[in-house]
Amino acid sequence: MKKSSIIGIIVIAVAIAVIISTYSSSSTYGSFKDAAKTTSSLQVVGHLVKDKQLYYDAHKDANYFSFYMTDNKGQECKIVFTGTKPQDFERSEQIVLTGQMQGNEFHASKILMKCPSKYTQDKVEITETKAKTANI
Amino acid sequence: MDTAFKGEHLLPGHLGQFFIILAFGSALLSAISYYFATTSTNKLDKSWFFLGRISFFVNSLSVVSIGACLFYIIYNNLFEYHYAWAHSSRKLPVYYIISSYWEGQEGSFWLWGFWQAVLGNLMIWKAKTFEKPVMTVIALSQTLLASMLIGVELFGTRVGSSPFILLRQAIEGPIFSRPDYLTFIKDGNGLNPLLQNYWMVIHPPTLFLGFASMVIPFAYAVAGLWQRRYKEWVQPAISYALFAVMVLGTGIIMGSFWAYESLNFGGFWAWDPVENASVIPWLTLIAAVHVLIVYKNTGHSYFTATFLVLISFVLVLYASFLTRSGILGETSVHAFTDLGMKWHLVIDVLIFLAICIYLVVSRWKELPITKKDEETYSREFWMFVGAIFLGLSCFHLTLVTSIPVWNWIFGTKLAPPTEPIKHYNVIQASFAVVVTLLTGFAQFLKYKKTDSARFFITAVVYLVFSVLVGGLIIYVTGIYKLHFVFSLVMMGAVFTVLANAKVLADVLKGKVKLAGSAVAHIGFGLILVGALIAAGTSTVVSQNNSGIGYGDEFAKTSNPKENIMLYKNQPIQMGGYTVTYFGDSVVAPNHYFKVDYKKINAAGKVTEEFVLKPNSQANNKMGLVSSPDTKHYLFHDLYTHVTMAPIKADLDGEDGGHSETDDDKNYDAPVSHEVAVGDTIRFREGFMVLKSLNKESHVENIPLKGTDVAVGAAFEIFSHEKTYKAEPVFMIKGGNAFDFARKVDDAGLKLRFSKIIPEQNKVEIQVFQQPESKKPYIVMKAINFPYINFFWSGTIIMVIGFLMSIFRRNKELRIAEANAESKSAKPGKLQKA
Numbered sequence: 001m002k003k004s005s006i007i008g009i010i011v012i013a014v015a016i017a018v019i020i021s022t023y024s025s026s027s028t029y030g031s032f033k034d035a036a037k038t039t040s041s042l043q044v045v046g047h048l049v050k051d052k053q054l055y056y057d058a059h060k061d062a063n064y065f066s067f068y069m070t071d072n073k074g075q076e077c078k079i080v081f082t083g084t085k086p087q088d089f090e091r092s093e094q095i096v097l098t099g100q101m102q103g104n105e106f107h108a109s110k111i112l113m114k115c116p117s118k119y120t121q122d123k124v125e126i127t128e129t130k131a132k133t134a135n136i
Numbered sequence: 137m138d139t140a141f142k143g144e145h146l147l148p149g150h151l152g153q154f155f156i157i158l159a160f161g162s163a164l165l166s167a168i169s170y171y172f173a174t175t176s177t178n179k180l181d182k183s184w185f186f187l188g189r190i191s192f193f194v195n196s197l198s199v200v201s202i203g204a205c206l207f208y209i210i211y212n213n214l215f216e217y218h219y220a221w222a223h224s225s226r227k228l229p230v231y232y233i234i235s236s237y238w239e240g241q242e243g244s245f246w247l248w249g250f251w252q253a254v255l256g257n258l259m260i261w262k263a264k265t266f267e268k269p270v271m272t273v274i275a276l277s278q279t280l281l282a283s284m285l286i287g288v289e290l291f292g293t294r295v296g297s298s299p300f301i302l303l304r305q306a307i308e309g310p311i312f313s314r315p316d317y318l319t320f321i322k323d324g325n326g327l328n329p330l331l332q333n334y335w336m337v338i339h340p341p342t343l344f345l346g347f348a349s350m351v352i353p354f355a356y357a358v359a360g361l362w363q364r365r366y367k368e369w370v371q372p373a374i375s376y377a378l379f380a381v382m383v384l385g386t387g388i389i390m391g392s393f394w395a396y397e398s399l400n401f402g403g404f405w406a407w408d409p410v411e412n413a414s415v416i417p418w419l420t421l422i423a424a425v426h427v428l429i430v431y432k433n434t435g436h437s438y439f440t441a442t443f444l445v446l447i448s449f450v451l452v453l454y455a456s457f458l459t460r461s462g463i464l465g466e467t468s469v470h471a472f473t474d475l476g477m478k479w480h481l482v483i484d485v486l487i488f489l490a491i492c493i494y495l496v497v498s499r500w501k502e503l504p505i506t507k508k509d510e511e512t513y514s515r516e517f518w519m520f521v522g523a524i525f526l527g528l529s530c531f532h533l534t535l536v537t538s539i540p541v542w543n544w545i546f547g548t549k550l551a552p553p554t555e556p557i558k559h560y561n562v563i564q565a566s567f568a569v570v571v572t573l574l575t576g577f578a579q580f581l582k583y584k585k586t587d588s589a590r591f592f593i594t595a596v597v598y599l600v601f602s603v604l605v606g607g608l609i610i611y612v613t614g615i616y617k618l619h620f621v622f623s624l625v626m627m628g629a630v631f632t633v634l635a636n637a638k639v640l641a642d643v644l645k646g647k648v649k650l651a652g653s654a655v656a657h658i659g660f661g662l663i664l665v666g667a668l669i670a671a672g673t674s675t676v677v678s679q680n681n682s683g684i685g686y687g688d689e690f691a692k693t694s695n696p697k698e699n700i701m702l703y704k705n706q707p708i709q710m711g712g713y714t715v716t717y718f719g720d721s722v723v724a725p726n727h728y729f730k731v732d733y734k735k736i737n738a739a740g741k742v743t744e745e746f747v748l749k750p751n752s753q754a755n756n757k758m759g760l761v762s763s764p765d766t767k768h769y770l771f772h773d774l775y776t777h778v779t780m781a782p783i784k785a786d787l788d789g790e791d792g793g794h795s796e797t798d799d800d801k802n803y804d805a806p807v808s809h810e811v812a813v814g815d816t817i818r819f820r821e822g823f824m825v826l827k828s829l830n831k832e833s834h835v836e837n838i839p840l841k842g843t844d845v846a847v848g849a850a851f852e853i854f855s856h857e858k859t860y861k862a863e864p865v866f867m868i869k870g871g872n873a874f875d876f877a878r879k880v881d882d883a884g885l886k887l888r889f890s891k892i893i894p895e896q897n898k899v900e901i902q903v904f905q906q907p908e909s910k911k912p913y914i915v916m917k918a919i920n921f922p923y924i925n926f927f928w929s930g931t932i933i934m935v936i937g938f939l940m941s942i943f944r945r946n947k948e949l950r951i952a953e954a955n956a957e958s959k960s961a962k963p964g965k966l967q968k969a
Contacts, residue, residue, distance in 0.1 A: 003509055003517070011524055018532045021563060025553040026539060043551045058780055062915040063697035084699050084779040084915055098554050112467075 029096075031071045032106060041100045041109065046071040048092050056085040069095060069106075081108045089113065141304070143318040144216045149300040152205030153287075156298060159198035159249070160282035166191035167275035174268040174363070185268065189260060192275055195282075196253040202246060202285070203237075206299055210236060215321045218306035219243070219299040225326035231337065236327045238340045241460055241475055242285055242299035247341060249281040251348035259352065266369065269359030270352070277351050280484050284477065297475045329753045329761040335394035339387060343414065346384025347452050350417060352376040353424070354449035354488075357442055361495040366504050370432055371952060373445065375945040377425045382938035384418050389931045396775075396924075398763045403671060403919075404927070407560040409464045412537040413455035419530035421448040423523035430516040430523075437520050438504050444527065446492040451534070453488055457481040463540050467552050513588050515581040522574035529567035536560070561671075565621045568664060572628030575657050576602070576635035598638070602631035613669050613922060626668055632661035652944050656937025659930045666926025677711035677774070677918040699779050702731070704912040705856050705882050706821075717914050719882075726751045726763075729778055729914050733767070750778045750916065772922040780915035803886055803904035810898045819905055821883065822855030824862075829899065833865050844869045847892065849899055855883040864889035864901070877904075884911045 030042045049068035056065045065081045067089075079097065092113035099108035169188035176184055206219065210233050215221040223236040223243075237243040256274045263270050287298025303321065304312035311317050330336075353373040360369030391411070396404040405411065424444035431441045458464060461478040510517045536559070539552050553559040580595045606627035610616050615623055639647075639654040678700040702708055702717040709715075712735060719730040728749040735744040748765040764777030809817045817824050826849055833848030840846060848863040865876040866889040877888045884906035891900035 003512070007521065007524065011528065014525075014528050015531060018528065018535065018563070022532065022536050022553075025559050026536075027551045027554045028549055029551045041554050043554060056780075058701050058913060058915045061697075062699040062701040062780070082697060 029072075031073045032075045032077045032101070033073070035099075035101045035106060039100065041098060044069075044071050044097045044099075044106070046095055046097070048089070048095060049076060050090070054085065054089065058084075066105075069097070077106050078104065079106045079108055081111060086111055086113060140315055141216075141318065142316045144302075145212075145214050148205045148208050148214065149217060149302065152202055152209075152300040153298060155198040155201040155205065156282065156285050156287075156300070159195050159202060160279065160286055162191040162195040162198060163275050163279040163282050166195060167272055167279055170268050170272040170275055174272055188268070188271060188275070192253075192256055192260065192271065192278075195275075195278060196257060199246070199249050199253045199282075202299075203250060206237065206243070206246070207233065209300075213324065215324050216303055216318055217299075218301050218303045221303050221321065221324045223325065223327060225324040227323075228327055228332075232327055232332050235331045235333075235336045235340075238344075239327060239331055240299065241477075242297055244340065244344065245281060245284045246299065247344045248348055249278060249285075251341075251345045252278050252281060252351060255349055255352060259355075263372075266356065266359050266365075266372065269363050270355040273355035273358050274351055277488075280487065284480065284484075294476060295480065297477060330399060330763070333394060333398045333763075335390060335397065339390040339394050342383060342390055343387030346380060346387045347414075347417075347456075349376065349380040349383055350421060350449050350452050353380065353421070353445050357445040358491060358495060361442070361499050364499070364502065366438070366499075366502070370428055370441070371945075371949055374425065374428050374432065375942055375949060377421055377428065377445065378938055378942045378945060381418065381422050381425060382935055382942070384414070384421075385938075386931070386935055388414050388418065389928075393928070397766065403674070403921075404924070405667070405671065407557050409467055409537045410459050412533050413458045416455055416530055416534050416537070417448050417451040419526050419533070420444050420451055423526035423530070424448055426519045426523040426526075430520050434510070434514070434516045435504070436506055436508075436510050436516060438506075440520065440523070442496070442503075444523070446496070450485060450489050450492060451530075453481075453485045454534075457485055458537065458541070463544060465540070467540055513581060513591060515578050518574050518578040518581060522571055522578065525567055525570045525574070529564055529571070532563055532567070533560075562619055562621055565619075565625045569621065569624045569628050572625065572632045572661065572664065575660070576628070576631035579635040579639050579654075579657075595635075598635055599631060602634050603627050605634070606630040609665070609669075613673050615668060615672050618672050622668055622672055625664060629661045629664035629668070633658050633665070636661065649944060652937050652939075652941030654937070655940055656934050659932070659934025659937055662926050662930030662933060664930075666923055666928070666930055670921045670924035670927055674919055674921045675711075677713070677920050678916060679711070699915050699917050701913060701915050704884075705858065707734075707856065710918065711920070715918075717912075717916075720912075721749075726753055727781075729781065729916075731776060731914075731916070733774070748774075748776045750776050752778050752781055768925075770925065772920055773924050775919045775921060776916060778914050778916045782913065802906060804907050806888070806902040806904045808890070809901050809903065810893060810896070811901060812896075812898045817901065817903060819885070819903055821905075822853065824851045824853040826850070826899075826901075827852055830863065833863065838867070838869070840869070847889070847899075849887075849889045849901060851887065853880060853883055853885065855885075858882070862887055866890070866892060866899070881912075 027042055029045050032044060035042055035044060046069045049070055052068040054065075054067045062084065063082050065083060065085045067079050067081075068076055069079050070076045079099075080102075094113070096112040097106065097108040098110040098112075099106055101107075166188050169184045169191060173182075173184035173188050208214075209217045210220045210224045211230070213220065213224070213226050219240060219242065223239045224233065228236065238247055252274065256271065256278065259270050259274060260267060284296045285298055286296040287301060288295055304317065311320060314320075353376050356369040356373040356376070360366055360373075388411075391414070392404040395406070421444070424441060427437050427441040427444055430437050457478075460475075461481050462475075463478070510520070536552065536556075539550050542548060543550055576598070577595055580591050580598070606623075606629075609630070610623050610626050615626055636654040636657040639650050640658070643651040643654065676698045678698060700708065700710060700715075702715065704717050704719075707714050707716040714734040714736055716732045716734075717729060718732050721728045721730065728751045731748050731750065733744075733746050733748065734742050737743050746767055748767055750762065750765040752762040762778045764775055766776070767774040807819075811817060811826050813826055813828055815826050817826075828850045830848035830850055831845075833846045844867070846865055846867040846869075848865045850863045851861065853860040853862060860880045860883055862878040862880050862885075864878040864887045867874045867876065875889050877886050879886045886904035888902040888904070889899060890902050893900060
């Protein structure tokens with residue numbers, strides 16, 4: 001057999017292995033219900049419940065942050081995160097959590113949030129502009 | 137829009153917009169002209185050629201003018217323009233105006249276009265016979281870049297996004313119907329504080345120069361296929377490909393250094409999709425460089441070389457699609473948001489992809505592909521295999537990073553791996569094992585053919601030695617505790633370094649040619665060694681389990697708690713250091729926290745002491761934005777950053793609105809003490825001694841007259857091994873009693889001299905103590921990164937290696953050209969004769 005065909009076979013084999021390993025380690029976005037069924041960690045997309053308390057008190061424990069989130073199916077759940085409160089958390093529009101259920105709480109190991117208020121967005125600033133006009 | 141708006145400066149914007157259109161038009165004209173100049177069969181007619189050149193010069197000038205207009209607008213704070221308003225502010229120092237240029241997408245497109253214009257001019261100067269086809273490609277690419285900036289409505293959709301759009305056009309709002317709206321726009325949004333960093337001034341230009349320069353090898357490959365000059369394009373393309381790889385690699389590492397120095401994700405690489413997007417084309421182009429050299433030396437692997445060069449540029453465009461279309465929204469923290477250019481970017485990728493496919497398919501039968509099998513014991517064969525594995529590692533990176541794209545195309549709902557860093561680390565490390573081993577082995581082979589027995593002996597000797605050295609490093613640094621594949625990479629990287637060091641030693645014996653590649657490979661090996669140790673064995677120093685419990689459930693499951701709480705002036709033990717947060721300094725807008733680190737030996741002596749100043753900005757747009765500070769040692773770094781601090785006050789401005797009673801709320805209820813001179817008062821965190829009563833005391837701005845009296849009580853306060861002085865004052869003025877409290881913020885104290893009791897020769901002192909919760913504190917995280925200097929120095933060594941290779945290839949190119957000229961000159965003479 002020619003060497004080029006051997007290399008070709010190796011390349012195809014590795015490529016298939018990569019695709020399979022990627023596919024098997026890729027997860028799906030789940031809901032809290034899904035999380036309750038499994039012990040492994042998964043990702044939940046949802047929104048911050050803004051009228052419930054965000055709890056972080058550095059004096060008591062600098063590594064405890066809790067809040068409430070509804071997943072995309074509308075189920076609400078208490079979230080506990082080991083760490084400090086992420087910057088600008090209140091303004092988050094959408095949150096992606098990685099973690100698992102512990103009893104009734106979802107323990108997140110990672111929080112990724114999408115903020116509308118970052119510099120690129122204009123919306124928030126308009127309300128400020130409006131407020132300025134109102135003052136006059 | 138009939139309203140006449142007051143105070144707007146429309147000229148720079150109109151001028152800028154004009155130059156954008158001109159840049160687009162001239163680039164298009166240049167591409168078309170160069171196209172016809174290339175295809176024209178009439179050698180004497182140079183009109184297309186000149187038109188192509190002139191319009192490219194016009195394009196270059198327009199691009200520079202766009203930059204000048206934009207600079208004028210930002211520099212003069214013309215907030216009627218959306219770009220200035222969104223990315224700058226009056227407070228922004230002038231040198232960061234440069235950074236605000238590329239905070240937005242438009243600015244970074246401009247930067248890309250600018251570099252491409254510079255490189256285009258370089259090609260006009262240097263490319264000689266390749267100028268026409270190469271410039272056709274570059275001008276086409278320049279046209280597409282300019283189209284990203286146009287921002288004109290076409291058939292109902294907006295094409296591109298212009299940096300010269302006005303604020304009132306960009307944003308809807310009732311305020312914009314007022315003719316004097318500008319008087320309400322006092323200041324811009326300001327630059328993202330994270331970008332206010334000197335690395336952000338130089339990292340994007342380097343990165344974009346890297347991206348832009350990838351067009352040159354691509355253009356050469358296209359030119360070679362198009363003009364059927366299948367072999368000629370390879371040699372000049374090698375130099376430019378080396379240049380692109382060097383600059384892009386430097387840009388990527390600069391970005392990682394910026395992340396390490398000023399971002400707080402606690403590391404230098406996070407496999408974020410935005411980072412991956414910049415590495416993807418780098419991997420294919422570095423593979424391309426190797427296969428191009430293989431082809432040049434042996435005539436093998438022509439298709440692979442061409443394919444890799446072509447795909448690299450398509451991947452650059454794909455990377456810009458990934459980061460700029462907003463498609464990464466759910467997987468990346470710092471991708472750009474969608475400016476409505478998704479399809480525009482897709483079309484950009486497709487155009488160039490189509491060109492590649494067309495050329496390869498139409499020229500397939502003519503490509504110089506050898507049917508002969510390669511020599512197994514040749515260096516080229518294993519370089520080729522190594523390049524294939526680089527390509528595969530890129531394939532994996534692309535596949536995973538593109539998960540949102542697959543979701544978009546196929547309508548699936550896949551999520552990226554739950555532990556992406558681990559996933560990437562393990563798989564990419566597996567590729568790195570193969571690549572490093574090949575980088576080592578190939579050094580013992582000769583070009584074309586090697587004596588196999590000798591090869592095996594030397595290679596195995598070096599391999600055994602590398603396993604020993606690598607094993608030692610693995611044992612000492614504790615890498616064996618990680619996934620076994622990292623141990624393999626470590627041995628492989630050591631093998632790469634040693635094998636190439638041997639080559640470098642041979643250089644001293646006279647084989648100068650290989651010096652560049654050897655140095656670059658050593659640098660690459662060191663980068664891997666440094667990255668492995670620093671990322672693999674970094675430890676969180678600030679582990680802390682002091683927080684009061686939130687139930688056993690939480691304590692059981694939570695990871696080691698990584699943040700530590702420091703009250704001001706209360707030392708805490710942390711990973712061998714005694715750490716004290718002892719002060720602040722505010723250089724607006726940054727708030728620096730001074731944290732003292734002390735190492736104390738068993739005898740109680742301070743063996744080492746230093747101060748780190750991590751800072752935070754309480755930014756009114758983004759909340760608390762922190763930047764770390766790092767103590768650099770030769771063999772490790774101690775990295776410290778503040779994750780939480782109560783510094784909202786900096787924002788609101790500490791105006792004099794607090795009345796005395798408000799202030800008392802910050803303290804616990806006072807405790808009164810009746811004391812005489814020499815008495816001691818104890819409080820929670822120390823004690824104080826009344827040293828004397830000072831009858832000569834006076835208070836600033838309050839003149840004393842006649843019977844007025846002012847008495848100061850001089851205290852010396854001892855708290856947490858520190859001494860402070862305070863002198864509260866009691867005053868009788870015009871028959872009324874006043875007292876002037878004195879605060880000792882660092883000890884959390886306020887003292888009031890409330891009464892004089894003459895009959896007992898005593899005074900009454902009220903002691904206010906701050907409760908814990910009102911005391912200043914910071915929550916911080918400290919990480920130890922061992923041997924990270926290998927990573928940075930490896931980068932520098934690699935760049936030096938690239939430079940050496942570029943010089944070598946350029947020299948070869950000049951010699952080859954000189955030979956070609958002398959050959960072609962001879963028949964010319966004959967003809968004349």
